[in-house]
Every structure is written in structure tokens, then in C-alpha cells.
Amino acid sequence: MVPTSFVDLVQHVKGAVVNVFAAQVVRGGLPNPFGGPWGAVPDRIQRSLGTGFVIDSEGYVITNNHVIEHASDIRVQTSSNEEVSASVVGLDDRTDVALLRISARNLVAPPLGDSDALQVGEWVVAIGNPFGLSQTVTAGIVSAKGRTGRDVPIDPAGYYNFIQTDASINPGNSGGPLFNMRGEIVGINTAINAAGQGIGFAIPINMVKQILPQLRTSGRVTRSWLGISIQSVTRDAATQLGLPEPKGALVVEVFPGGPAASAGLRSGDVILEFDGQAIRDSSELPWLASTAGVGHIARLDVFRGGSQRQIQLRLVEMPPQRR
Incomplete structure (x- = not known):
């Protein structure tokens, strides 16, 4: 309706x-070492x-x-x-x-909703400051869920599981709330230079709720780590590996001394499940592994050599260079 x-x-x-x-x-540049009339570039x-x-x-x-x-x-x-x-x-x-x-008067704080409960086709409302036009309201529907870094032209090192909407989101909207029809915040609107018009993306609020306690107390997020690099399983790779369909996360490299190396994980393994949760696409695994917690004993369902096996390992803190 x-x-x-x-x-x-x-x-x-x-x-x-x-x-x-x-x-x-x-900061401005240094003066031209070969001389010239302009000198240093000002800040x-x-x-x-x-x-x-x-x-x-x-x-x-x-x-x-x-x-x-x-x-x-x-x-x-x-x-x-x-x-x-x-x-x-x-x-x-x-x-x-x-x-x-901030320190301000009469602040209003709507409830944070459940972005997992959003359904494709559901109405949503974005309010923001596009191009400096404050309190601009746009509306649309949830066009899709689970858009990843592979779907959206953005930094591949990030953790993304975007809500896609046709509510208009432009530069200046970045950081603003996406509301459901109950007035709950279900996402953070993010202005992205997408190829198409009428396509907006929002970070699910459930992702934010997971990291919010750490941001409040320590100012940063401590993440757990498997100690591997991965890539998506293509249809050709699935055929070569003997997988019935392209799914999971293909292990490309196992870092020496990391949890995966200690547990016997190998390059060429395909991780199909993490703690019982199916990995449909490789982009899902880093978020699951990074939020499970340092010291957590993770159970991996791994496809290797035509058969499936379980591997358990203890997650460690992600090294600074991997964050």
C-alpha cells in the first residue's frame, strides 16, 4: 500500500x-627550488x-x-x-x-531499528543536507539488500552490506538517517558516485549497533582475525574445484603464524560456513570473522579435495596493518 x-x-x-x-x-607547497615569482603556496x-x-x-x-x-x-x-x-x-x-x-538543547533521538527485518519493497524515508539544502526529505523503497563491495564502486577494504534504495541520496546526504515507516533509523545514507541515477545506498544500522559500544569506550574498533586472504568463487573455479555451485570464500593465502595456519587451513580451500552461517559470497566472511571476538573459537565448514570437513580455530586480534 x-x-x-x-x-x-x-x-x-x-x-x-x-x-x-x-x-x-x-598545507601549501614549498617554494619552487628553481626560482619564480610566486614563492610558497599558502595553506x-x-x-x-x-x-x-x-x-x-x-x-x-x-x-x-x-x-x-x-x-x-x-x-x-x-x-x-x-x-x-x-x-x-x-x-x-x-x-x-x-x-x-555535541552539547545542545532539546535533542531528539528516534529509536534505532532492525535493518535485518527490512524487506525489499518496503517504504523508507531519507532526511539530509544535500548540496547544503538542509532538512531535505526524500522517499523511496528498499530496492535490494546485501549489496557488497563487489556491487558498489567503493573501497574494497571496507565491510559493506548495503541497503539499496531509490530514495534520492546526493552529496551532503552522507551520514544522514534512513527511516522505516515506524520512524526507526534503519540505515546511514552514503553518497556514492554510482553509475546509475536514482540509486542510493545506506549502511545497515545493525552493523553500526555492533561497533557502537567500542566507539564509545575506546574510540576505535578492535577486530578479530582469521589470518587469510580470500576471493570470490567464480563459476569456472567452482567447476575446477568440484563444487556444485559458485559459493563460499576461496582461500588465496594463509598468513604464517596466524590462526588459519595453526589450524591447518590451506590455499585452495573453500570456506562454506562460519559458525553455522552459510557464506554465499566471499564478502560476507570478513565481517563475520572480524566481529566474532578475539579469543572466539570459530567453526569453519571447509570444502577441500572434493569433500567437506570442519576446522576449528581460535581468533586473534587483527594486526594493525590489516585493519
Whole structure:
């Protein structure tokens, strides 16, 4: 059923949406060593804008990491036009999430919903600051779920499981909330230079809820690690390996001294399940492994040499160079 109006929903939640303004000092260059009339290039201020949303009465605000990354000054404008300074509490570039804190009056904080419960075809509403046009409301449906780094042109090192929507999302919307029709926040809108028009992507709020406690307490996310590099199983690879269909994560490299090496995992193995959860695509495994927890005993279902076997291993903390 198509909603006749979004007025009540917007009036209820718009107070949580804030504009985020970030400024970064970009150092100028050195004078030309061969001489010339201009001398050194002066420093300049690079500005960016985005959106964020309040998550509690204590003034915590979520936005995208790329909106405020490297910023020397961050300002937040609330829905009541109060502009305040924001401090960075925590950052996680792998999920593109940043946690800020502000001191402002009359903050509104809608509930965080369950993005896993979203259904394709469900109505959603985005509120943001596209091109500096604050409190812009757009609506659409959930077009697809589970879009990965393979589907979306974005940093392949990140952990992504995007919600795709046809609600209009443009530069400046980044970091803003995606609401379901109950007024719950189900995603963080992320402006991406997608090839097509009318395609927007949002980070599922359940992914954010998993890392939020660590961002609050330590400012960063500690991740667990298998100690392997992987790639997707293509149809040709599945045929060569004897897999009935292309699924799972193909182990490309096993890092010496890591958990996988100690447990006997080999290059050429295909991981089909992690702790009983099927791996449909290789992009699903890094998130499962990284959030299971340091010290967790993981159970892997592995396809090797035409047969399936179980391997158990104890996860360790991800080395800094792998984060």
C-alpha cells in the first residue's frame, strides 16, 4: 500500500537530523627550488558538508567517517538552527562510521531499528543536507539488500552490506538517517558516485549497533582475525574445484603464524560456513570473522579435495596493518 503522506513521520523524526560541517587545513607547497615569482603556496581550508543524526539525549551523533576524516574543526547545526562545536569520540574507516558528541538543547533521538527485518519493497524515508539544502526529505523503497563491495564502486577494504534504495541520496546526504515507516533509523545514507541515477545506498544500522559500544569506550574498533586472504568463487573455479555451485570464500593465502595456519587451513580451500552461517559470497566472511571476538573459537565448514570437513580455530586480534 502506497502511503498517502509522510508528514506525520517527518514531523516526528526530523528533530534528530543535523547538518555536519567539517574544515581541514591543507598545507601549501614549498617554494619552487628553481626560482619564480610566486614563492610558497599558502595553506588553504578545505570544507566538506554532510548530515548526521542524534542517537541519545547525551549528545552522541553518528555520521559518515569520510565526512569528517582529517578535519581540524567540526561544527554541527541542529534542526533548531543551533550551531555547536563537535568532538570526535570514535572513528571506523572500515565501515565509514564516525561517532561525534555535541552539547545542545532539546535533542531528539528516534529509536534505532532492525535493518535485518527490512524487506525489499518496503517504504523508507531519507532526511539530509544535500548540496547544503538542509532538512531535505526524500522517499523511496528498499530496492535490494546485501549489496557488497563487489556491487558498489567503493573501497574494497571496507565491510559493506548495503541497503539499496531509490530514495534520492546526493552529496551532503552522507551520514544522514534512513527511516522505516515506524520512524526507526534503519540505515546511514552514503553518497556514492554510482553509475546509475536514482540509486542510493545506506549502511545497515545493525552493523553500526555492533561497533557502537567500542566507539564509545575506546574510540576505535578492535577486530578479530582469521589470518587469510580470500576471493570470490567464480563459476569456472567452482567447476575446477568440484563444487556444485559458485559459493563460499576461496582461500588465496594463509598468513604464517596466524590462526588459519595453526589450524591447518590451506590455499585452495573453500570456506562454506562460519559458525553455522552459510557464506554465499566471499564478502560476507570478513565481517563475520572480524566481529566474532578475539579469543572466539570459530567453526569453519571447509570444502577441500572434493569433500567437506570442519576446522576449528581460535581468533586473534587483527594486526594493525590489516585493519
